[in-house]
Structure formats: C-alpha cells, structure tokens
Amino acid sequence: MPPPRAAFAALALVAVATLASCTGASGPTASSGASGGARALSVATAFYPLQFATQQIAGPHALVTSLTRPGAEPHDVELSAKEVVGLRKADLLVYESGFQPAVDQAMDLLDASKVLDVTPLADLTLTGAQDDQAHAAGDGHAHAVDPHFWLDPERYATVAEAIGERLSREDPAHAADYTARTRAFVDRLDALDAQFRAGLAHCRIPDLVTSHAAFGYLAQRYGLTQHGITGISPEAEPSAAALAAIADLVKAHGVTTVYQETLVEPHFADVIATETGAVVATLDPLEGITKASAGTDYFEVMRANLATLEKGQQCR
Structure with a gap:
C-alpha cells in the first residue's frame, strides 16, 4: 500500500534536498532527444496509454518516460523518493487523477503549472454501480469511477488533442509539428473506431x-x-x-x-x-x-x- 500522505511528503522532501543529482522519472524511454543539439522536453507520464499518446505526438522533441514499468499493474505503482525528485525536474507530468494513489499523493509536491491531469477531459461518466455484477459483488468499489477511457478511441482522441495542445504551449518552437502529429494520431484513432463500429455492428x-x-x-x-x-x-x-x-x-x-x-x-x-x-x-x-x-x-x-x-x- 502507498505510504500515508504526510510520511510520503516528508520522505520526498528529504530526497529533494539530498538527491540533487538524480535523473528524471524512471520507466521506459521510447522517444529520442531533439535534433540539432536543442534540449528535448522532459515529459513524465503515469502509465502506458498516456505514455504512448505522448510519444506519438511529441516525436523527436521530447524525452517521454512512464512511472509504470512494463508488466506492472498501474493501479499498484509506488514511487520512490528518487522518482519523486525526477518528477520535480520534469517539464511536464501527464497523469490521470484518481487512478494511481501513489501518483495522486505526489501531486502535493509538484508545481501544478507543470502537470496535465487528463481526467476532466476524458469524460469519465461510468462507475462500478452501472455494472450490475460489480454492484452485486459488494466489493467496496461499486461507486468508483471507471478510469479506462483509452479503450474508447473517441475519448482517447480527446485526451490526445489536449496533450498536443499542452506540448505546443510548453515548446512553441515545435507547435506546428505537434499539431500535425496530433492530427495523424487522431486520424488513426478515428480509423480504429470505424473498424470497431463495423466489426461489432x-x-x-x-x-x-x-x-x-x-x-x-x-x-x-x-x-x-x-x-x-x-x-x-x-x-x-x-x-x-x-x-x-x-x-x-x-x-x-x-x-x-x-x-x-x-x-x-x-x-x-x-x-x-x-x-x-x-x-x-x-x-x-x-x-x-x-x-x-x-x-x-x-x-x-x-x-x-x-x-x-x-x-x-x-x-x-
């Protein structure tokens, strides 16, 4: 289980003071740095769907990492003090509030201007109570909001557009490239949506x-x-x-x-x-x-x- 908020904060603040040389947030990196010697944006993402969309849109202009390692269950991710230090150094964190408790806890230690929470954009309208068997299970999660927006290509496209807009604000010199990459990614999602509509009609x-x-x-x-x-x-x-x-x-x-x-x-x-x-x-x-x-x-x-x-x- 993630540590209590106060203990977590204290641990991370000590780390900020003592680990000044730490590198960025841990996780797989799939994007190269910017060409021509320019510094690439450092973008941390909370888990795979956010990492994938950000990488597709950022292209060579950002170093994109994930807080959730391959094969790990993202609900259960825990952050070390070193990883929190890495988050504080990132230019941007893309996450979904309410999905990963440890990441939610870290938000108190970060500059809010460097955070993009996609939750308000994802149109999270479903809860466990709307699934009759989940409600019948009485498991304490019947009224939890369903966070899995990316399994609906249309919701995923809306979030991707927001990521593209935010990258353009963070790095206006490459805004045109971010816009083009966002359009290409959304077009692929639209095509996927059409395939699902035809296949499941x-x-x-x-x-x-x-x-x-x-x-x-x-x-x-x-x-x-x-x-x-x-x-x-x-x-x-x-x-x-x-x-x-x-x-x-x-x-x-x-x-x-x-x-x-x-x-x-x-x-x-x-x-x-x-x-x-x-x-x-x-x-x-x-x-x-x-x-x-x-x-x-x-x-x-x-x-x-x-x-x-x-x-x-x-x-x-």
Missing part, C-alpha cells in the same frame, strides 16, 4: 462478461453490455452471491466466452467458465504492454481485442 451475444469491469466505455460505445466478475478494481474479490449471479447470467443469456486479462490472474474467469461451460479468452485492457500482449503497441492490441470480441460475441 451485428453481434449475436451483446453481454460482455469480463474478469474486472475495465471495458465499460468500450461496451457503451459499441452497443455491448459489460458484466464484470469483479468491480472497477482488479484486486477486488467477488462474493459467492456475485459469482453465482454471473454464472446464472452466462447460462441464461447464452454467453459462450468469458474474458480474462493480461495483468490479472484468471482465477475468477476460470471459475465461471468451469461452472458454465464457457470458454476463456483474453481481452486486454491495455494498461501496459508485455511479452504476453497480442501486439507491440496500442493499435495492434486493440485490433487483436476486436478480433477476439468478434469471435467471442459471435459478430460474424
């Missing part, structure tokens, strides 16, 4: 049973109804009554596929599949890219998700 099974309720925005956008075995939090454990309710729904609605995830143990999905005779398939919430991912970037994995849904929901 006629699904025999509209009920989407997932290991945790990460796919609400995707389901809402494309006419499916999500039923999470657990709620918004992947660490939540469903009650026996909630598991029984999901199993009954699977049988009654003719659901043939239950979806597990890449960064979460498939135990509960396996339980439902065993009880009902459904098969288990992998649907990736794209909180990070790992060797187990069905692609090397957001677009490849989303297209793999589409193919999985077309088969599992019997859309062909």
Whole structure:
C-alpha cells in the first residue's frame, strides 16, 4: 500500500534536498532527444496509454518516460523518493487523477503549472454501480469511477488533442509539428473506431462478461453490455452471491466466452467458465504492454481485442 500522505511528503522532501543529482522519472524511454543539439522536453507520464499518446505526438522533441514499468499493474505503482525528485525536474507530468494513489499523493509536491491531469477531459461518466455484477459483488468499489477511457478511441482522441495542445504551449518552437502529429494520431484513432463500429455492428451475444469491469466505455460505445466478475478494481474479490449471479447470467443469456486479462490472474474467469461451460479468452485492457500482449503497441492490441470480441460475441 502507498505510504500515508504526510510520511510520503516528508520522505520526498528529504530526497529533494539530498538527491540533487538524480535523473528524471524512471520507466521506459521510447522517444529520442531533439535534433540539432536543442534540449528535448522532459515529459513524465503515469502509465502506458498516456505514455504512448505522448510519444506519438511529441516525436523527436521530447524525452517521454512512464512511472509504470512494463508488466506492472498501474493501479499498484509506488514511487520512490528518487522518482519523486525526477518528477520535480520534469517539464511536464501527464497523469490521470484518481487512478494511481501513489501518483495522486505526489501531486502535493509538484508545481501544478507543470502537470496535465487528463481526467476532466476524458469524460469519465461510468462507475462500478452501472455494472450490475460489480454492484452485486459488494466489493467496496461499486461507486468508483471507471478510469479506462483509452479503450474508447473517441475519448482517447480527446485526451490526445489536449496533450498536443499542452506540448505546443510548453515548446512553441515545435507547435506546428505537434499539431500535425496530433492530427495523424487522431486520424488513426478515428480509423480504429470505424473498424470497431463495423466489426461489432451485428453481434449475436451483446453481454460482455469480463474478469474486472475495465471495458465499460468500450461496451457503451459499441452497443455491448459489460458484466464484470469483479468491480472497477482488479484486486477486488467477488462474493459467492456475485459469482453465482454471473454464472446464472452466462447460462441464461447464452454467453459462450468469458474474458480474462493480461495483468490479472484468471482465477475468477476460470471459475465461471468451469461452472458454465464457457470458454476463456483474453481481452486486454491495455494498461501496459508485455511479452504476453497480442501486439507491440496500442493499435495492434486493440485490433487483436476486436478480433477476439468478434469471435467471442459471435459478430460474424
């Protein structure tokens, strides 16, 4: 668990005084520095979808890092004092408030003018209470806001445009390039949206049973109804009554596929599949890219998700 706010702040402030030579925020770097000897912007991002969008838009003009290492569950990320020092040195931090407690705690130690919180832009309209099984689970997360906006290409595009605008303000000399790169990225998201609309237009099974309720925005956008075995939090454990309710729904609605995830143990999905005779398939919430991912970037994995849904929901 993340340390209490006061202790966290004290630790980080000591580090600020004693680790003046620390480098920037830790995490994978995928963007090169600016050409011609110019100093690249230093941009820290909280987790993969924000890192990916920022890298695509920044191109060679920024050094983009992520606070969440590959293979780690972003909800559970913890920040060392050295990493907080790195954040204080960054030109910009792009994050989503309410998603990662440790990152939220660090905000008190940062200059607010160097922070872009995408939450107000992402149109986070869904909560666990709007997923009937998450609500039935009684897991304490029924009213948590669903943070997984990037699984809806339209919401992701809105956030990407905001990132592009902010990079242009931070580095006006390259504003035209940021604008062009943003347009190209949004065009790719628009094309992805069109693929999902066509692929999921006629699904025999509209009920989407997932290991945790990460796919609400995707389901809402494309006419499916999500039923999470657990709620918004992947660490939540469903009650026996909630598991029984999901199993009954699977049988009654003719659901043939239950979806597990890449960064979460498939135990509960396996339980439902065993009880009902459904098969288990992998649907990736794209909180990070790992060797187990069905692609090397957001677009490849989303297209793999589409193919999985077309088969599992019997859309062909």
